Amino acid sequence: MSALPDGTPVPVLCAVRGPAEAGVATTLAADPGTVVVRRCADVAELLAAAAAGLGAVAVVSGDLTGLDRAAVAALHEVGARVVVLHDDVAHEEQRVRALGPDRLLALAAALADGTTLVSTVRDALRDPARPETGALPELDDAPVVRRSGSVVAVWGPTGAPGRSTVAVNLAAELAGAGRRAGRRRGAPEGPDVEVLLADADTYGGVVAQLLGMLDESVGLAAASRAAAQGVLDAVALARVSPYVLARLRVLTGITRPARWVELPASSLDVVWERAREVADVTVVDCGFSLEHDELLTYDTRAPQRNAATLSALAAADVVVVVGGADPVGIQRLVRGLGDLDDAGVLAPRVVVANRVRGRASGSRPAQAVGDVLARYAGVDAPILLPDDPAACDRAVLEGRVVAECAPSSPVRSALTTLANAVRALLPVPAAETGGPVGGPVRREALERAH
8 A cells, every 4th residue: 555645656765775775675665555766875865866856755774874963854854754774782773863863663673574664664754753852871970960951042133242241251140150259239049050151153153262261172063063973962062061160061162163064953953952951051152143044045955154043042942132232233233133033033032232331322321222222122121231341351361251350340240130130031940860960170260269
């Protein structure tokens, strides 16, 4: 019996490695309900055949060179279902499941019983529901606190409004850096939480430099590669995100803008999922552009430079929108809020006007900025960060956060207000089991924090 409504056999693309390829192809060809239209030698040929509309289902071996989340996503984009045949060895099923196929089947079972293989192919076509994207079981020698954390995306329009500065210091405040630097009125409310700061700016990420870290090893790119291969779990993510302060991990960004191709959305979606397991709150420093790059080219499957920003915004539970507090910056901020609406970003927002100063906004800058945002953007209670070059310049020069080097500064007080506003929108669940995830620590930072 055919699975297609018009009674024709299901067209199948077969890309299986090794001696098993002949057996799989013969089994599918022998059934009247399926037909093998192409036996592909590699992922490139498989993707080309699928893009040409030759097959409705792709049967692929899990060890096929080049098979990753991006390849599976590309097959799904052209309407092909994916059945992955995996070896019956430890962790292999979990690894290929993390690639996002529609169906999984042990290779031995497929060869032993042709009926099972054919029914799996038909089921994948009839029911597009895919197995849950999972990760490898945690290693026994590295217990992980099981969390269900939140994601905060820090975004802002073009013009360097201070996104990275806000992201770094917001993450530090959420991690409790202010309380350890000295208790004061306005300190962030609630217990200290585990925070992960990720640099996803593909145009000019500077988080590592702001924190005085060496950026030779790109944490986010390494995590993205592991996610593409289906081997990223909480332990693996913790290993590439070292502590820079107590309870604050950092996932450094790409060292050169030209490396943006290493951050595809299909992989970063998994990174944010794993980040929720590692940290109670993940703060993502995003780039400015919201354009869908593939709309500007004929190749709709080409990598997107803005994929990292779009992926983070899609995953965010709260979006912190940062704009400059001068006439040009406010205009860009108002337009940027509309751009977020057009991009379908529906998460709750906290709007921040950065570097508020009388020289740019008049004799009453706070009132002027608030009135403009209320009138033209409908923002009733923006967070206003005063222009405090002494504190901010010192923090950048020393590679520290404002709470460490200028805990009593005006901008630090406003940052604690921002942290409290974000906390109010993000109830942080308690960890469930296990102990803290191990990882390298910047010793001098911990000594300063305590």
